[in-house]
Amino acid sequence: METTVEKATGLLEEASALVNERLESLLPDPDEAPTRLHKAIRHSVFAGGKRFRPALMIAVGRAFGTERDRLLSTAAAIEMVHAYSLIHDDLPAMDDDSLRRGKPTCHVEFGEATAILAGDLLQTLAFRAIADDDSLSPEVRVRLVSELAGAAGSPSGMVAGQQLDLDAEGAPETISEEELERIHLCKTGAMIRVSAICGAIIAEAGEEELETVAEFASHLGLIFQITDDLLDVTETTETLGKTAGKDAEAQKATYPSVFGVHEARNMAMGHYWRANEALGRLSVPTSDLQELVEFIMMRDK
Amino acid sequence: METTVEKATGLLEEASALVNERLESLLPDPDEAPTRLHKAIRHSVFAGGKRFRPALMIAVGRAFGTERDRLLSTAAAIEMVHAYSLIHDDLPAMDDDSLRRGKPTCHVEFGEATAILAGDLLQTLAFRAIADDDSLSPEVRVRLVSELAGAAGSPSGMVAGQQLDLDAEGAPETISEEELERIHLCKTGAMIRVSAICGAIIAEAGEEELETVAEFASHLGLIFQITDDLLDVTETTETLGKTAGKDAEAQKATYPSVFGVHEARNMAMGHYWRANEALGRLSVPTSDLQELVEFIMMRDK
Numbered sequence: 001m002e003t004t005v006e007k008a009t010g011l012l013e014e015a016s017a018l019v020n021e022r023l024e025s026l027l028p029d030p031d032e033a034p035t036r037l038h039k040a041i042r043h044s045v046f047a048g049g050k051r052f053r054p055a056l057m058i059a060v061g062r063a064f065g066t067e068r069d070r071l072l073s074t075a076a077a078i079e080m081v082h083a084y085s086l087i088h089d090d091l092p093a094m095d096d097d098s099l100r101r102g103k104p105t106c107h108v109e110f111g112e113a114t115a116i117l118a119g120d121l122l123q124t125l126a127f128r129a130i131a132d133d134d135s136l137s138p139e140v141r142v143r144l145v146s147e148l149a150g151a152a153g154s155p156s157g158m159v160a161g162q163q164l165d166l167d168a169e170g171a172p173e174t175i176s177e178e179e180l181e182r183i184h185l186c187k188t189g190a191m192i193r194v195s196a197i198c199g200a201i202i203a204e205a206g207e208e209e210l211e212t213v214a215e216f217a218s219h220l221g222l223i224f225q226i227t228d229d230l231l232d233v234t235e236t237t238e239t240l241g242k243t244a245g246k247d248a249e250a251q252k253a254t255y256p257s258v259f260g261v262h263e264a265r266n267m268a269m270g271h272y273w274r275a276n277e278a279l280g281r282l283s284v285p286t287s288d289l290q291e292l293v294e295f296i297m298m299r300d301k
Numbered sequence: 302m303e304t305t306v307e308k309a310t311g312l313l314e315e316a317s318a319l320v321n322e323r324l325e326s327l328l329p330d331p332d333e334a335p336t337r338l339h340k341a342i343r344h345s346v347f348a349g350g351k352r353f354r355p356a357l358m359i360a361v362g363r364a365f366g367t368e369r370d371r372l373l374s375t376a377a378a379i380e381m382v383h384a385y386s387l388i389h390d391d392l393p394a395m396d397d398d399s400l401r402r403g404k405p406t407c408h409v410e411f412g413e414a415t416a417i418l419a420g421d422l423l424q425t426l427a428f429r430a431i432a433d434d435d436s437l438s439p440e441v442r443v444r445l446v447s448e449l450a451g452a453a454g455s456p457s458g459m460v461a462g463q464q465l466d467l468d469a470e471g472a473p474e475t476i477s478e479e480e481l482e483r484i485h486l487c488k489t490g491a492m493i494r495v496s497a498i499c500g501a502i503i504a505e506a507g508e509e510e511l512e513t514v515a516e517f518a519s520h521l522g523l524i525f526q527i528t529d530d531l532l533d534v535t536e537t538t539e540t541l542g543k544t545a546g547k548d549a550e551a552q553k554a555t556y557p558s559v560f561g562v563h564e565a566r567n568m569a570m571g572h573y574w575r576a577n578e579a580l581g582r583l584s585v586p587t588s589d590l591q592e593l594v595e596f597i598m599m600r601d602k
Contacts, residue, residue, distance in 0.1 A: 032456050034464035093413035112394035121460045127428040128450035131443045138439035142432045149429035159422045163335035
């Protein structure tokens with residue numbers, strides 16, 4: 001019998017293949033000028049990420065019974081926004097990281113100026129991919145653009161979270177659980193939450209189901225962030241494919257730095273129960289979603 | 302009698318007041334967290350630009366008979382994309398400029414990390430402003446998002462132009478007129494062109510009129526770029542409110558550096574005639590548009 005991890009790995013691999021194919025057709029031709037820019041975005045987009053956000057989006061959309069094909073351009077758009085944020089996050093003025101998924105980061109490979117432009121372009125292409133997706137009604141596309149922009153922006157999205165994280169740097173001991181949760185609900189949580197929401201919007205789920213999906217995904221996002229923080233403490237650079245121990249070095253406010261490893265694990269467990277409780281309230285089959293939750297709880301990279 | 306410059310100045314001032322009011326309501330509250338980020342975007346957005354793109358968009362929309370109010374969120378969005386590009390363009394890894402419109406640039410005032418995030422956020426907010434504009438049909442909004450993303454992106458938009466410009470840096474003597482035109486049609490031309498196009502889309506102009514508007518605006522964009530290049534050579538930092546002589550220092554490929562001042566002026570004149578010729582083919586009143594063209598031809602900053 002397949003284990004939960006094997007099943008989740010299957011879901012991620014399937015989503016990965018589908019979304020990579022769609023990304024391939026949506027990104028500009030690497031041989032067309034400006035080639036340096038187009039090669040830079042592909043370097044980062046096809047660096048071998050888990051495609052967790054697209055997998056989550058596809059799992060939600062399919063749970064609510066929509067066709068897979070209608071989900072893929074938005075899934076690709078979400079992955080483009082994620083990739084843009086990683087490129088800019090790795091810049092010398094931000095986290096100054098030279099390694100990502102075991103490869104040189106975009107600015108190391110293509111120079112800082114091109115890396116800034118590559119991030120900018122990926123964000124642009126993400127919104128264009130949704131606007132141009134004629135398998136969806138204009139009403140749905142407009143709502144997806146709005147939701148994605150809210151999740152990527154401020155005051156409650158990814159960029160807000162990055163700024164709050166910068167503001168908190170250097171003084172992790174002074175932060176409360178509420179403040180840390182706010183940072184992470186924004187920084188990684190909002191994009192995970194919107195992935196689930198976009199799947200439900202495309203599937204035309206009712207507003208009440210949408211709320212429950214959002215609640216589920218908020219807890220999943222926090223599990224994702226807490227386990228990410230724990231891995232930075234407990235794993236090696238080799239296992240992670242990115243520089244380990246960076247958070248402590250930068251005096252970042254993380255769950256283990258603020259609460260210790262043991263308490264951070266307890267918090268992840270709390271969100272695990274609440275994510276599953278929310279899933280239990282949905283009227284649709286949720287086994288794929290449960291497997292993704294298990295996978296994130298148990299991941300080692 | 303009012304001179305052409307006075308009339309154009311009136312149009313720009315009117316557009317400026319309208320779009321500033323809309324921007325004020327669309328940008329996040331500067332007192333809401335993360336305040337540093339929200340203050341940084343306002344620092345750059347309200348730094349006193351001419352608001353040429355919004356003025357052009359409003360003039361086109363009104364020429365085709367649409368209500369002014371339906372134009373303002375998209376005009377604000379275009380200005381947000383323009384402001385994001387200036388913030389990122391001024392970064393140390395790009396043009397490394399410390400002065401813009403007579404004020405310290407965003408990274409000088411708020412630090413590089415916040416400036417990167419501020420540019421990122423402005424792009425996000427631009428697409429959100431259009432998606433959320435319920436004075437427009439979802440069909441129109443989706444088309445505006447797509448057009449704006451095309452103009453801001455690559456291979457034929459602003460970011461493509463910036464990369465081509467970077468690629469050409471250091472060897473202005475080896476570039477042809479065609480290559481220089483390609484750079485500038487992308488770098489500044491695409492956003493000027495899309496400003497005009499968005500005005501016509503919102504006014505529901507026919508496809509043939511739209512083509513003519515696009516042709517007009519392409520020439521206007523080239524006039525804008527050539528006169529901008531000339532001002533960098535002929536004016537002082539004080540007059541411009543930004544560092545003069547930067548292009549020559551960076552060995553940028555500009556019209557005067559490649560063709561000399563005299564020939565660059567001739568080229569601007571050629572585009573001036575062709576812009577007016579395109580206007581002559583429109584079936585709607587174009588006096589405001591003619592005044593904007595005159596203004597750009599004769600500007601001294």
